[in-house]
Amino acid sequence: MGRRQRDQERERLFTRRSLLLGVGQAGLFGALGARLYYLQVIEADKYATLAEDNRINMRLLVPPRGRILDRFGEVLATSRLNYRVVLVREQAPNVEATLDAIGRLITVGESDRRRVLRDVRRKRAFVPVMVREDLSWEEVARMEVNAPDLPGVSIDVGQSRLYPHTEAVGHILGYVGAVSEVDLKGSNGDPLLELPDFRIGKNGVEKIHDQALRGVAGASQIEVNSVGRVIREVNRDDGRPGRDIELTIDIALQEYVRERVGEESTAAAVIDCRNGELLSLISAPAFDPNMFSAGLKANDWEELQAHPKTPLTNKAVSGQYSPGSTFKMVTALAALDAGVITATQTINCPGHFELGERRFHCWKYKGGHGSLNLTEALMHSCDVFFYEIARRIGIDKIADMALRLGLGAASGIELPGERAGLIPTRAWYQRRRGTSWPQGETINASIGQGMILTTPLQLATMTARLASGLAIVPHLTKTVGGRAPIDRAHVAPASLGLNPQHLALVQRGMAMVTNEQRGTGYKARITEPGMEMAGKSGTAQVRIISKAERDTGVKKNEDLPWRFRDHALFVGFAPLVNPRFACAVVVEHGGGGSSVAGPLVRDILLETQKRDVLKRLAGCPTCGGEHRG
Incomplete structure (x- = not known):
């Protein structure tokens, strides 16, 4: 084979390799383009929500506690609305400084402060910790106005137990209380017990029938911004309310x-x-x-x-x-x-x-x-x-x-x-x-x-x-x-x-x-x-x-x-x-x-x-x- 013939053979080989390389590059850029199209056009709404440090949080919803009734349906124990301040440690850069800021807006007792500092150490960082409950409308308004300056702090609306007949039923009904560390150890990892507003039966019928009265937790997907402010609720499952207990008592x-x-x-x-x-x-x-x-x-x-x-x-x-x-x-x-x-x-x-x-x-x-x-x-x-x-x-x-x-x-x-x-x-x-x-x-x-x-x-x-x-x-x-x-x-x-x-x-x-x-x-x-x-x-x-x-x-x-x-x-x-x-x-x-x-x-x-x-x-x-x- 002459020299000219060898050169032509090398040129054809080079051309084929260049063609293969070009096809590969074209396929790669095509796939990249398709992915970009999917992300920027088809999934645009989803990623727009997540942009600028926004994110989707999942929150457990406490089910309404069941009522306790007498033999004729008279309410002996029920629930009422309770406005409270909660704090999420992973969203608050400095918990003690945040508590100081809250204390300048509403009264936070020294015992409440110690409890919050203890709870943020023993609970997971994303679990809200209650700072104070039973807020008045004036206190709620002050907290809401200053919410942008309080990262990780929000107003939550929950329920607290109400006993209309007071002392007449004290020993029968018992009462509910906050979850203790002993309760947590025996909970088999139930995340409900870590929520700041969750109460369990501590005595009486409230304790004996606690599981039935609790109900099943719901869940809420919410959109929050970089400082923890809720933008909107994406999805919600209210769970199942606790069951009513009817007593033989008149x-x-x-x-x-x-x-x-x-x-x-x-x-x-x-x-x-x-x-x-x-x-x-x-x-x-x-x-x-x-x-x-x-x-x-x-x-x-x-x-x-x-x-x-x-x-x-x-x-x-x-x-x-x-x-x-x-x-x-x-x-x-x-x-x-x-x-x-x-x-x-x-x-x-x-x-x-x-x-x-x-x-x-x-x-x-x-x-x-x-x-x-x-x-x-x-x-x-x-x-x-x-x-x-x-x-x-x-x-x-x-x-x-x-x-x-x-x-x-x-x-x-x-x-x-x-x-x-x-x-x-x-x-x-x-x-x-x-x-x-x-x-x-x-x-x-x-x-x-x-x-x-x-x-x-x-x-x-x-x-x-x-x-x-x-x-x-x-x-x-x-x-x-x-x-x-x-x-x-x-x-x-x-x-x-x-x-x-x-x-x-x-x-x-x-x-x-x-x-x-x-x-x-x-x-x-x-x-x-x-x-x-x-x-x-x-x-x-x-x-x-x-x-x-x-x-x-x-x-x-x-x-x-x-x-x-x-x-x-x-x-x-x-x-x-x-x-x-x-x-x-x-x-x-x-x-x-x-x-x-x-x-x-x-x-x-x-x-x-x-x-x-x-x-x-x-x-x-x-x-x-x-x-x-």
Whole structure:
């Protein structure tokens, strides 16, 4: 091949390579041009929004908390609008300087400042931290006018809890509060709990039904500029509001009972004997849950804590008291069930009972009550009668009957802090003390003294079971989101399996207490025909009475300091025929059960029955025949 031919071959090769290179460059620039067209024309709106330091933020939306209603739909807890200042750390160049600037516009307390600085350290940088809430319109206006000079700061509108009936429902509803670090640890990373306006149930029904009341969080996509000002909302999902909780409580009756017991240290419970629904549950003195919703001040908390009558304690479910003579029906039924006593059999009361070298006295008469049968012993509340039948049957049979009637075990009521009380047995004593059960404790237990402890709710449950013969279980929740709880839907209370004749005998004895002139509760009787009640008083000692004091004369309650006075108790059910309602009242250090607690039970049961008559007369098919009277 000549030189000319070789040059032509190299020239063709070069031309092909140049052509391939040119095609590649053209394809590359074409793809680049197409991408530029896509970004600048097709996606122009999206990237125009993101230009000049604008961006799209995703914010969780707190769902409206569910309401709590009484049995007739009256609102017990709801939510109201709450304007607050929030700060986002990643948008604020200097948090302390920003707080100083906010403080020149609205009042920011030192405690709020410390809280904000703590929260911005423990929360993620993009999570808003509340600086102050419950702003007035003037404060909102000042913040909005100065918003461009406060990067990372904005006004947020949320909700705070409102309890229209204040102290009447404090112990039942509880309250909501800010999420603590302990709550965060147990949240499984739920981002809702990190939001500044989020509140969770801290006590009462608010705590027990917190998950249902919370609802499901929503989300909002918002466009904000470089200083954090919201430009517009791009997209919004409101989530799902919390479910309403309907309680069995009748708020009108609840307020009546609360007013009737006053400011004495008292617990009261009213229960429907047919199904266990609690119509009223009171612990006095009480607290206003709105104080906690708005943020309890330190001095208010200290005052509540230091109060001698413990307003923060729900005595109805957490208070444990010796039941006194209200326990005698338990001993009576245990003796009847064991066959050691009959309806007509009598026992003589000389005023005392001898056990070894120890003498147990009857409660009132030094000379004794004489010969009594069981119903008469209940009517006169004769201690010696019950000492004797308890000696015959022993503590274990008494304990079995007590447990059967709802004492000595937590009921499972939908409230935190319920106490189980104590019904001792031989085995329990052996495990606890390492020695055998002393016979003297059986004598004490027969009249509800000694080691026995019960709660007012348990006493109301016991009375409802005595009145109905059914295994009544007290409860507060009627519906959750419009539906009855699964564990109670269409389930009728089971029978206790008690001998109907034995039960009727005890019921007759209780009726004699309040309706026979010689009965210990006669002065507290209901005189309205058809509404009469059966009852039993109890007076529980809180101090030991020495032999010397008995010889010289036992001091009267009114002569003792308040904390050494006897507890006053009374239980009752009404009406006498086909009992519908049961009530128990405990007045701490109130003195005599028949004189102090008896009139309270009388008035409460009378009001309950009157309201029931009005409701039935104004029967409403949409609420099962019940309507606010």
